[in-house]
Each structure stands twice: as C-alpha cells, then as structure tokens.
Amino acid sequence: MTDELLIKFLLKETSEEENTAIQEWLAADPANISVFIQFEKIWDAGKTLTPASKVDEEQAWNKFREKTKKLKEKEAAVVLPLKKNYTWLKVAAVFVLAIGAWTLYQLMSPVAYTNLTASNEVLIKTLPDGSELTINKKSQLSYASDFKNDRSVRLDSGEVFFNVAHDKTRPFIIKADQVSVEVVGTSFNVKHTKNKTEVIVETGIVKVRLGNEEIRLVKGERVSISKRTKKLQKEQSEDQLYNYYRSKLFIFNGTPLQEVAETLNEAYGVKISVDPAARKHTLFTTLKLSSTLEENLEVICDALNVTLSRNQQEILLSNKK
Known part of the structure; x- marks a missing residue:
C-alpha cells in the first residue's frame, strides 16, 4: 500500500475502486490497521502545522521519500492528484515536520500502563507475551500497554506468581x-x-536489584527486602505456605503460630492475634483453603493445645489455662 494512496484516502479523494483496495488491505492483516492508525495520527498532527509551515517544498518531499523508503521496501509510487488547494510537495513538507513532531512526542511521552486489580478473588491473567500471572486477592499491579516490546510490570501491592514466557531478547x-x-x-x-x-524462585534464575546491589536467585532460594534495613538477604526456602492461594492448601511445616495467624488473616480477611505466651508454638499440618475458618481454627487449637476467644471481630489465640 502506497503512502500517496493513503493520503488521498484521508483527503476523501479516492475512487470507489481505490476505497475497496484500501479496505481489503486493512482486512488482510491486523498489522496493517496499526500502520494506518499511526499514519492517520501523523496526518492529523501535520494538518495543525500547515498554516505555519514555511519550508523548502522540494527538499521536504525528498526527505519524505527517503523516510518512507527506509520504512518499507517498495518501488516509487505514482503521484496522485490532490485537491486544487493542495500540492504533493506541500503535503510532503507538512509530513516531514509532522513525523519529526510525532517521533519527539513518542520519545517524550511516558509509557502507558494497563491496570490489573484482584479484589476478593484470586485472578489468573495471561499477558500479551504469553506469560501467566496468578494474582492473589487484594493485589494491585499494572503492565506496559505495549507489552510485546516492553515487558515491564509494576507491582503496587499484594502478591503475584509469575510464570514468564521465555524471551532472551526482551x-x-x-x-x-x-x-x-x-x-x-x-x-x-x-x-x-x-x-x-519478598521473592521466592520455583524455576530458573531471577536477578533482584536494590540500588547498586544485585543478587541472583535459583530454584529454592528467596530474598526478603525490609524497608527498614533496605538490604538484599538471600536464604534457602523450603516453605510452601506462600503458595496457598495457588495450591489451595495451607502447608504448615514447623510454622510459628504468629505466621499461621498472619496467613489466615490474609486468606480469610479476618483479624487473628496471638498472645505473646503462645507464640512459641509451631505447627506441622496441612489444611484446606476450601475449609471454613472455624474448621481450620479448630484443628489448630487441638493440635497446639491453645484456645481462642472472640472480641467482636477480633480473635485471640492463647494457651489453655
């Protein structure tokens, strides 16, 4: 598809046969639609520059032809007539300025992001590059809208399991x-x-950076970065509890009771606290996420010989007297 025919189409000077050719070109490949949209944006930008445009028309046309030749390999197209108050050289002159303005705009504009929010349910999302995300409840993140070229994600809060599609180039x-x-x-x-x-690796290699510091993690390793200390602290990870929102299982393997309570608070949206005297307890058992909170608390109390008491919406776990 020639640039000249597209310009003529935007000027509404194409014949019925030419209109049909353009419509068939657009329908042939989604990429053609993207090309046309960008072309139309450049055209619209160029129209705003027309009144103030005072450039060498011949030189502008040559520059325009050079730019389009580099963008796509094709033979020189036949110049088609425009309305009487336009000439191809004037249009080309405007386009040279518009292309420069559009390129500058693209470079200066911030990257657009698409928001993802998991409210009260775990959300599974496949990104445009094929990467699959499992997003825990109460999580907020966003990904670059042009993800096929810019594979970047911003995690504002919450928890996400990433199964990333392999691409060494990006x-x-x-x-x-x-x-x-x-x-x-x-x-x-x-x-x-x-x-x-916190970052926990299941497969592959992960690079984690904080300022000028960087570490590499492999399968079975984790790093925790505290906002207070701001240090990368790598350690081995045998804990499977973090995975409960994907596996639907609470796997407690010598887990401190305080951490048990924090996990249940997150999973069920409740407020459980542990009496200081009972924090010495550790739990070895597996519970189902599909079970009710009351059912799981009953198992925990029996296993650790602790009791629970309620104060309105709060639950306190303490040693039996």
Whole structure:
C-alpha cells in the first residue's frame, strides 16, 4: 500500500475502486490497521502545522521519500492528484515536520500502563507475551500497554506468581518501589507490602536489584527486602505456605503460630492475634483453603493445645489455662 494512496484516502479523494483496495488491505492483516492508525495520527498532527509551515517544498518531499523508503521496501509510487488547494510537495513538507513532531512526542511521552486489580478473588491473567500471572486477592499491579516490546510490570501491592514466557531478547522486569526483578523466562513468587518485598524462585534464575546491589536467585532460594534495613538477604526456602492461594492448601511445616495467624488473616480477611505466651508454638499440618475458618481454627487449637476467644471481630489465640 502506497503512502500517496493513503493520503488521498484521508483527503476523501479516492475512487470507489481505490476505497475497496484500501479496505481489503486493512482486512488482510491486523498489522496493517496499526500502520494506518499511526499514519492517520501523523496526518492529523501535520494538518495543525500547515498554516505555519514555511519550508523548502522540494527538499521536504525528498526527505519524505527517503523516510518512507527506509520504512518499507517498495518501488516509487505514482503521484496522485490532490485537491486544487493542495500540492504533493506541500503535503510532503507538512509530513516531514509532522513525523519529526510525532517521533519527539513518542520519545517524550511516558509509557502507558494497563491496570490489573484482584479484589476478593484470586485472578489468573495471561499477558500479551504469553506469560501467566496468578494474582492473589487484594493485589494491585499494572503492565506496559505495549507489552510485546516492553515487558515491564509494576507491582503496587499484594502478591503475584509469575510464570514468564521465555524471551532472551526482551527481559521481563518487575518493579516494586525501589526493588527491581529481572528474568528472561522462569517462575517465581513476588509479595510486596508496605514493610517488605519478598521473592521466592520455583524455576530458573531471577536477578533482584536494590540500588547498586544485585543478587541472583535459583530454584529454592528467596530474598526478603525490609524497608527498614533496605538490604538484599538471600536464604534457602523450603516453605510452601506462600503458595496457598495457588495450591489451595495451607502447608504448615514447623510454622510459628504468629505466621499461621498472619496467613489466615490474609486468606480469610479476618483479624487473628496471638498472645505473646503462645507464640512459641509451631505447627506441622496441612489444611484446606476450601475449609471454613472455624474448621481450620479448630484443628489448630487441638493440635497446639491453645484456645481462642472472640472480641467482636477480633480473635485471640492463647494457651489453655
């Protein structure tokens, strides 16, 4: 499809046969639609420059032809007539300015992001590059709208399991405040709260950065970054509890009772606290997320010989007297 015919189409000077040719070209490939939209934006920008345009028409036309030749390989097209108050050289002159303005606008404009929010349900989302995200409840994130070229995600709050499509040429980058996570294709979990950011790797290699500091994590390793200390602290991870929102199981393997309570608070949206005297208890058992909170609390109390008491919406776990 020639640039001249597209300009003629935008000027509404095409014949019925030419209109049909353009419509068939648009329908042949979604990429052609993208080309036309950008072409139309350049055209609209160029119209605003027309009154103030004072350039060498011949030179502008030559520059325009050079630019279009580099963008796509094709033979020189036949110049088609425009309305009487237009000449091809004037249109080309406007286009040269418009292309420059549009390129500058693209470079200066901030990257657009698409928001994703999981409210009261776990959300599963496939990104444009094929990467699959499992997003825990009460989580907010966004990804670059032009994701096929810019594989970047911003995690504002919450927890997400990333199963990233492999692409060595375009790294997959997640930003959570000052923490940056970079991979090319792997699976890992990221949890970001107001006090801490945690990354746990299931497969592959993950690079985690904080300022000028960087570490690499492999399968079975985790890093926790506290907002207070702002240090990358790598350690081995045998804990499967973080995975409860995907596996639908609470796997407690010597888990401190305080952490048990925090996990149940997150999963059921409740407020459970642990009496200081009972925080020495650790739990070894597996519970189902599909069970009610009351059912799971009953198992925990029996296993640890603790009792619960209620004060309106709050639940307190303490040692039996």
